[in-house]
Amino acid sequence: MAFITPAKEQPGLIQAMTSRGWVEYMKKIILSVAITLGVSSLAMAEAEPSAERIKQLTGTCSACHGATGQSVVPNYPNLAGQGTRYLATQISDIRDGNRSVPEMTAFVSNLSDSEIQGIAAYYAKQTPKTSATDPKFVALGEKLYRGGDLERGIAACSACHSFSGKGNAPAGFPTLSGQHPQYIIKQLTDYREGDRTNGGEAQIMQTIAAKLSTKEIEALGHYVSGLN
Ligand code: HEC
Numbered sequence: 001m002a003f004i005t006p007a008k009e010q011p012g013l014i015q016a017m018t019s020r021g022w023v024e025y026m027k028k029i030i031l032s033v034a035i036t037l038g039v040s041s042l043a044m045a046e047a048e049p050s051a052e053r054i055k056q057l058t059g060t061c062s063a064c065h066g067a068t069g070q071s072v073v074p075n076y077p078n079l080a081g082q083g084t085r086y087l088a089t090q091i092s093d094i095r096d097g098n099r100s101v102p103e104m105t106a107f108v109s110n111l112s113d114s115e116i117q118g119i120a121a122y123y124a125k126q127t128p129k130t131s132a133t134d135p136k137f138v139a140l141g142e143k144l145y146r147g148g149d150l151e152r153g154i155a156a157c158s159a160c161h162s163f164s165g166k167g168n169a170p171a172g173f174p175t176l177s178g179q180h181p182q183y184i185i186k187q188l189t190d191y192r193e194g195d196r197t198n199g200g201e202a203q204i205m206q207t208i209a210a211k212l213s214t215k216e217i218e219a220l221g222h223y224v225s226g227l228n
């Protein structure tokens, strides 16, 4: 049996194809295909994630970073009040494997760029943590933080992170005040040892940390934590 019968043997079909009903039917098919394509290309252009979606996503971070970005564990950084630009850069770098945080990989590997922006904006709006400096670290910490060390070519930290330790959010210079000293000490050590090397911005800190002694890193970690 042939699947395609010559049209001349099917006068009814010719009539149907040229009839108004058929034309309307084809229009509907074309329209529905166009809608489907339109919707999927919108989805590919990453529609803004809803506030509900961001809340759901940050819920997965809270076990380590706290519900509002204030963490209780010293090696998990506080995120509350940190600048949006800095947060978004770090989350993308961790997702893309440029900054290695193995504990976090599973939680960020599927995030889209717009979800990362939404998460960063969420934490930037939360109330930052405050802390006090152990007095024994103030003298050395303050000297380096405010004045650097001209002879050794160490730039004053305050030039970028500000006197109050609040950083410079639009420039992407992170807030240090209120952060856990243990976390800061680990980061300065990681920059120094070449374990935190994610791109151009990290290069600034690698150069600076390379000149710091372990004792200076310890003093700075405690000093910046208590700034406000
Ligand atoms: C299992 C624990 C854990 C979970 C869950 C987790 N993180 Fe982290 N996160 C860490 C640790 C540990 C670090 C610091 C690693 C280091 O020492 O460099 C970190 C670092 C970060 C940093 C860098 C902060 C800074 O000051 O540079 C950001 C931003 C961040 N996490 C965001 C998130 C977000 C967003 C989520 C959820 C999608 C998340 N984390 C889930 C453990 C976790």
Ligand code: HEC
Pocket: 077, 089, 144, 145, 154, 155, 156, 157, 158, 159, 160, 161, 172, 173, 174, 175, 176, 184, 187, 188, 198, 201, 202, 203, 204, 205, 208, 220
């Ligand atoms: C020229 C500007 C500049 C100066 C000076 C500077 N920093 Fe930074 N700092 C940055 C930038 C930019 C970053 C983010 C780098 C990245 O993406 O890893 C950063 C990151 C950091 C971090 C990591 C914060 C986090 O949440 O993980 C610490 C800690 C830090 N700086 C401490 C210091 C200290 C201490 C000094 C002085 C000895 C100093 N910085 C001097 C620009 C600067």
